Structures are given as C-alpha cells and as structure tokens.
Amino acid sequence: DTAVSQTPKYLVTQMGNDKSIKCEQNLGHDTMYWYKQDSKKFLKIMFSYNNKELIINETVPNRFSPKSPDKAHLNLHINSLELGDSAVYFCASSPPTGSGRSPLHFGNGTRLTVT
Template sequence: DTAVSQTPKYLVTQMGNDKSIKCEQNLGHDTMYWYKQDSKKFLKIMFSYNNKELIINETVPNRFSPKSPDKAHLNLHINSLELGDSAVYFCASSQDETAVNSPLHFGNGTRLTVT
C-alpha cells in the first residue's frame, strides 16, 4: 500500500522521443507536485496542482506538460526529449498548499536517461 507511487522507475530513451511518467497517491491529499533532481542531487519544483488545478508552474520548458485527471493522479508528459532532461523526477503530494501543516510525501522517483 505505497502512498505515492510513480511509474516507470527507470526510463531510457533517445533524444527527440516523447515519454510520460505516471503518478498516483492514495493518501487523500489535495495537492500534488513534480520535482526534478539533477545529478548533483539538487531538488527543484516544476509544477504543483491543487484539486486538479495548476497552482505552481516554475520556469520549465513547455515541452513538459503535466496533466491531472483527478486529484489522486498527476502525470508528466515530456515532448522532444533532450540530453539535459536526464534526471530523477519525483512526484510528491501534501494535504494542502500550506507547507507548515502538510509535509511533502515523495514517491521513489523515475530515473530518466536520454541518450
């Protein structure tokens, strides 16, 4: 009964391809996120959704498009993959948008390698 699950765990693909990463949470949380962790382990927020509505959209290339079909799911689609997209992508959820009252629960990550 994993709280935040994302698939696939590993994704190896060639430049120019389009790929998707799926995320589901069973915690009943209202807010979901995508984070990118680079090779130096730096964590950077990409997107945040609250009840299916986009609330944070950091400076991310528009090749990245999140989609939230319902509040338990937040998928990430990436078009025209580039070498620099190689990273570990983490999905996370929290009860609401208030950092104080609702800690982030992270999935175990998807390691994307673009060749």
C-alpha cells in the first residue's frame, strides 16, 4: 500500500545507455515531481507535472525526458547516460489545495549508478 512507489530501487548501467525510472502514486494527487539528490545529499527539483501538464522544467539536460501518461504516473527517461548522472532520483506528489500550499510526499528513491 505504498503511497508513492518507484521502480527500480537500484539501477546500475554503463555510460551511453538509455534507461527509465517509473513512478506511481495512489494518493489521488494531481501534481508529481522528480527530484535529484547528489552525493552531498542536496535535493534539487528537476520536473513537475500537474494533471499531465509540464509546469516546472529546471535547468536539466535534454537527455532527461519526463512522461506522464496519466496523473498517477510520472516516468523519467534518460538518454546517453553520463557518469555525472549518478545520484538518487526521488519521485514525489502533492495534492491540490485551494491555498496552493501542501507538503510533498516522496517515494523511497532510485539509486542510479553509471559506470
């Protein structure tokens, strides 16, 4: 009954490969996110979708492409993986609120290691 679930939990791949990370939330939230956490634990937003529409696209290489087939799913596809892409990637979701303020609910992360 995990609220925000990501697969896979671990992903080890070689440079130049293409890989995808999947995320699903069963909370009924309208907004989903991808965050990247580097080796120093710094968390930075990458993308956000609201009702399948892209609303935040931070300065991320265009090798990263999010896709939201429906509002419960947000996948992240990465082309031509590089060593610097090694990190933990977190999916999150948040509910709609009239005040526009609500905490994010995070998944448990996907640890990507590029060799």
